[in-house]
Amino acid sequence: MKLSIYADGGSRGNPGVAGSGTAVFDAATNELLREIVYVVGKKATNNVAEYHGLLRGLEAAAELGASEVYVFMDSKLVVEQMSGRWKIKHPDMQKLAAQGRKLAERFDRVAYTWIPRAQNEIADKLSNDAMDAAAAGHEPGVVGGDAPAERPVAPEPAAPAEPAAPAERAGAVDWWKDTSHPPTRLVLLRHGQTDYSLHKRYAGRHDAELNATGRTQAAAAAQALAAEGGIDAIVSSPLARCSATADAVGQKLGLRTRTIEDLQECDFGDWDGLTFAEAQDDDPAHHAAWVADGTLCPPGGESYEQVNDRITRVRRQLVEEYPGQTVLVVSHVNPIKSLVRQALGADAGIYQRMHLDLASICVVDFFPEVAEVTPVLQSFNATAHLR
Template sequence: VYHRRILILLRHGRTPNNAQARLQGQIDSPLDEVGFQQSAVVGKALRERWPVDRVVTSSRRRTRQTARAAGFGDVPTTIDDRWMEIDFGDYDDRRISEVMTELGAAWASDISYTPPGGESMADLHERVGEAVAAITEEAATSNVVVVTHATPVKSAVAWLLGGTAEMIMRLRVSLASITAFGPVAHGLVLTDFNWCPARHIG
């Protein structure tokens, strides 16, 4: 049975930085070949399950390329940088294995910690909350796909489930994955989390 979804969150496909396990934050990375393949597969799976009325992306190439490769080229699309990835500042482009133990521990103890030249998890959570409020109100009767990044997906889940910014640190979101919320009598329900139709690619 088909149920209209208020909000569908799609993380972008793979980039060279993802393949090399490097942080990319707000670096304007493009998709790599695997990322385009993942996007095509996840887009097909998504469109087979739900009609898509509107698409929102960040301004980063990897989200815009994911939207096009997913088959949303003819769907009305807008850019909203409240859905941009967190700014890792001086940590960007460094290997995740070198920095995430330190950075993760800092955020686990203080969500307002700001890496040098970057953005705090608390600040990201605030801007994503504004974006979630706007899009759930606007999309109450339509299916909106937000093509975004890992941390904004986790932040949106925290907002929509009534959690706090600390919840971001307890979630994992895969590349080219779908997270969806649908309307019920008492509000919103999480219907899909980290669904990966393209898991076999890359």
Template sequence: MTTGGNASGGRRFVVEADGGSRGNPGPAGYGAVVRDGDTGELLAEAAEFLGRVTNNVAEYRGLIAGLRAAAAIDPTAAVEVRMDSKLVVEQMSGRWQVKHPDMKPLAAEARTLFPAGRVQYRWIPRKENKHADRLANEAMDAGQAGRAWEPKAPRTVAVEASEPTAEALAEPKPLPVGWAAPADMGKPTTFVLLRHGETALTPQKRFSGSGGDDPALSEHGRRQARLAAAAFATRGTIEAIVSSPLRRCRETAQASADALGLEVRIEEALRETDFGSFEGLTFAEVKERQPEALDAWLASPKTAPPGGESFVAVSRRVAAARDRLLARYAGRTVLVVSHVTPIKTLVRLALGAPTEALYRMELSAAAVSAVQFYADGNASLRLFNDTSHLR
């Protein structure tokens, strides 16, 4: 990339990335940095402990994280990638073939994040890659100590004056790294649980399940979906996306799919409860019009609203969906986009809590939670109702 900037007149970014493995293969991690190509301003940092992988895999994971972070800031930018890995630079530049089976899908994924004509690769000596190298080592140190890497400095993004409507998206805060697995427990399957963004019914607190209308996201809900997507892209650990079939979830999931270069797979059993005759009404309206039905519903999770579905029935189908997803995505990190009841159900199942626990949890629109499932049958709640990416 020359100093003349993006031929289209857009922004220019520099991505610095590094990966390391203590043992090769051994405990590994990556670090990545995004800078403004003209001012050198630090725009984003990313790092993650990867468990036991090779150095080359860690290098590619660092590259992917850096490109995702850049794409989250401005997907139309031109990017210069600087790495001290000759292998990655030559392979991604097309001068060397990617032969190793572990590297082929990673190289292919990296190529999906920006059009080939807008990314150039440059090898740099290790001494010029100190920032990304430091982040990679911090991630490995944290992972081996059973902790998640935490950024030491806030991420900042410059705002383009020509895009005032994107102000809310200009500074997407990275999600907490609280779903990273302890280093000594093996590789879990991680469900990152995202409740859909707001619809017109959400702020009115109306029952909106799978038995009534199928509302779209409101403008505010679409903004929430984009902010969540930007945060996921910055973190760079989502490997698959699964969604409820309802429109508000599909739209929320698609925002993340677009940011991450992934497809959305529909899981019917992740739909919201059918609230029957309560659909479209507020709690106060149900209390006024159907007081006996409401009292019975609140008294027992086995009781369904008239014409609807009980929480016990929802729990059965959500548990079955959980088992299918665990079999399909074993050892991977999956974004699960769903609704209040299915997400609360996945959380309570992980905790071994009774169905009545559903009444004691609050879940905000576009909030993120995370649950990890281990091969020995244990599960761990790593994050619940986090909305920091929306602020």
């Protein structure tokens, strides 16, 4: 008997109330055989919840007498770790993965395949049901019965699929260089429009808020990122334009935003609130020199090199804290340019050669320093979601 498992998990707070959802289908007929809503606990992470979704599916498949099992998940971390391509460092996940491998021994074959979140809607819904139950006080364990009155069919791809080879995966990196150190993927989202950005004014530490257009842009970015899926955590600049943009995404993903002070925009000092022309008129020689030299500071502000130094600290912190995970970073023009600069190994002159639209998205993979793999810029200034 061949079965398809669609599994997912989530945490509101990460860590916070957590639950997993699992749907088990007959791979030949697409008939739903079992539906599992499982409360993980009140202080667990997304990844732990995702592993529980997998475990509940493997347990159900064993009970149903499966010989072959095809697992579909939108968690790249779980898929890669269970496929043996990524090393597992976190003790909690090591234990859960060991349980998964033990369960997998009961079958002749188990294949793990990553799918976009949009193809995993049934498991996503069940995991949200589990989180609702956890928030309502349900103890860890299965909630409700096995299957609904209306039995949905398996989403595409329903047919068993082989895991893609590393070089064939979307956004593939040179994994053959060092598969024991998976990258931390940073999805870089610039905040939406403010009245300052509308009128092309320097807005460094000035706490400008999103205007109506900015709120629409944030909602569009949130929709696109939710459809793509795979985000494990959200971090943001504390300034209002970023926190509002981050919260729009967090509401879609069920994730809480973590504030990092060093993700703030460059401090433009006395030029904050001025247009380029007004700052040029204020001190033509100094302003022209500052534009050309990343080591110079605006009056009372900070240089691009100082921005790069603090963003480098943030990048190292995120790579250390979120190994092998995907983190949404909501920030401003210059911090995002700094991360792109670091990925490309460029000097400060590159700032003037890059343009970032409001609410645009970039994606960069950073490896731990022990890995002999350079960072990779996967995409830059994506804006299709705003059209």
